[in-house]
Amino acid sequence: MNIDRFLSRIGYIGNTEPSLEVLAALQQSFLLTIPFENLDIHRGIKLDFSEAAVYEKLVMQRRGGVCYENNGLFHDALKALGFEVEFIAAVMFPKVGVTVRNDHMALLVRVEGKQYLVDVGNGKAFGDPVPLKSDHISLSENVSYRVAAFDEKRLALFSRDLNSDDSEWLPRYAFTADPVSREDFLEACEYIETSPDSVFTRSRIVSLLTSDGRITLSQRMTSESDEVKQDQSEIVLTTTVADQATTEVITQEEERELLAVQFGLVLSEKANANESVLVLNSSILGKNSSSNKLTEHYIRAWQKFHPHGKAIVRDLTVNPVPSLKPESFAAWSAPADERSGEQQYLADKSNELIDQVKACDTLVVAAPMYNFSVPVELKNAQDNMARVGITFRYTEQGPEGLLGKGKQVIVVHTRGGQFQGTPEDGITPMFDSYFRMLGFEHIKHVWAEGLSLGEETAAAAMGAAAAELTLLAA
Numbered sequence: 001m002n003i004d005r006f007l008s009r010i011g012y013i014g015n016t017e018p019s020l021e022v023l024a025a026l027q028q029s030f031l032l033t034i035p036f037e038n039l040d041i042h043r044g045i046k047l048d049f050s051e052a053a054v055y056e057k058l059v060m061q062r063r064g065g066v067c068y069e070n071n072g073l074f075h076d077a078l079k080a081l082g083f084e085v086e087f088i089a090a091v092m093f094p095k096v097g098v099t100v101r102n103d104h105m106a107l108l109v110r111v112e113g114k115q116y117l118v119d120v121g122n123g124k125a126f127g128d129p130v131p132l133k134s135d136h137i138s139l140s141e142n143v144s145y146r147v148a149a150f151d152e153k154r155l156a157l158f159s160r161d162l163n164s165d166d167s168e169w170l171p172r173y174a175f176t177a178d179p180v181s182r183e184d185f186l187e188a189c190e191y192i193e194t195s196p197d198s199v200f201t202r203s204r205i206v207s208l209l210t211s212d213g214r215i216t217l218s219q220r221m222t223s224e225s226d227e228v229k230q231d232q233s234e235i236v237l238t239t240t241v242a243d244q245a246t247t248e249v250i251t252q253e254e255e256r257e258l259l260a261v262q263f264g265l266v267l268s269e270k271a272n273a274n275e276s277v278l279v280l281n282s283s284i285l286g287k288n289s290s291s292n293k294l295t296e297h298y299i300r301a302w303q304k305f306h307p308h309g310k311a312i313v314r315d316l317t318v319n320p321v322p323s324l325k326p327e328s329f330a331a332w333s334a335p336a337d338e339r340s341g342e343q344q345y346l347a348d349k350s351n352e353l354i355d356q357v358k359a360c361d362t363l364v365v366a367a368p369m370y371n372f373s374v375p376v377e378l379k380n381a382q383d384n385m386a387r388v389g390i391t392f393r394y395t396e397q398g399p400e401g402l403l404g405k406g407k408q409v410i411v412v413h414t415r416g417g418q419f420q421g422t423p424e425d426g427i428t429p430m431f432d433s434y435f436r437m438l439g440f441e442h443i444k445h446v447w448a449e450g451l452s453l454g455e456e457t458a459a460a461a462m463g464a465a466a467a468e469l470t471l472l473a474a
């Protein structure tokens, strides 16, 4: 566990010396950043809540998890910070379907001479440590919580919903304060992720505490044995602000966007892979360049979603490729041992750029508009990437792209005026044709236009383009 990475993942800055105050602050930060979510169960990915696996998934891949994962990670982090922390096993109420032992994992922390119940894996739940032996009442999201005796042997977390007229204290889960190990939850985890009776296999859920409430995405799954009506299988977004909940049904496309933007979750299979991005910048404006700012924004967002990925930024004004010359074609086609010095240089420069593009999964091309065209450095890069027999070939059916197979390209247009969608925008269709010819499978464009039309217009255009790039990075 790299504890600094964990603290950065939960956005915690400050003292980490074990104390009740620090424990409460860490719990809040965790709840505000790492969602409770069971999406992997519905993606057929087996849960693994070993120490290494939860660190990789929740910290490195910036995902959330179920109780075994969220509390597993919080346990490991608290231990690394020097807290006395143990796992405890709980039984949830009300029972849904078949019961298993230890169906809920929570934490017991001893700090400043007292034992506290701590939980960051229970969806909507208490937000600060609750002392075991005390009349203390914790209030979170308009629900009161306290720990009291459940039966002769067990304690329970009780909750009382202040939103409802029914002000009874109801048991949320019962537990003993005896420490258990991670392995003691294996059977329960197997059950919750496989049994058709488990609420986790029947409902998809993602829920996160926010500064003024909570956001929850849920989808009840229909199954043959289920009498759930079709409309209940819709994806529903519930937003609670100042204890007022509103719900809306959303589309799958909106869900993907919400998961990325509001919950910071990326589910693409590629998020696990060692993907790579190549950015080609070409502005002459250096630090004042709008396209450089946007590609930098993309890289920052992309790195957040692809912590193991590799990003290469090449500024073509600093590290250019030569313009086409009479020697270029001879240089590219001559056998290596027959090239002149200049031909070798021209071939090396072109090959180097092509190799960089071949090695990436996503190519990001900054395309500032200069005099209704693109900077000459970008044009030179285009010319050096288009090589018959190497990056595309002619067939009887027309040109066949070889360079872009399995890759996507994102062209980031920055312009003083506004041309997108008008006949004056010759650049967008040109890049479409060019990258199609090279075989790129996904060609995306992002435009920031009207950058010379006043500060407000420019700021709005840059903001919208940055938001679009964040989505493309996810």
Ligand SMILES: Cc1cc2nc3c(=O)[nH]c(=O)nc-3n(C[C@H](O)[C@H](O)[C@H](O)COP(=O)(O)O)c2cc1C
Pocket: 283, 284, 285, 288, 289, 290, 291, 292, 367, 368, 369, 370, 371, 372, 373, 414, 415, 416, 417, 418, 451, 452
């Ligand atoms: C030399 C030059 C030529 C330009 N020509 C155009 C143009 O033809 N049409 C336009 O809308 N904006 C034009 N602009 C404005 C740029 O498109 C705008 O400044 C944009 O931000 C450039 O991207 P960059 O900041 O990344 O360099 C030009 C800017 C420069 C420096």
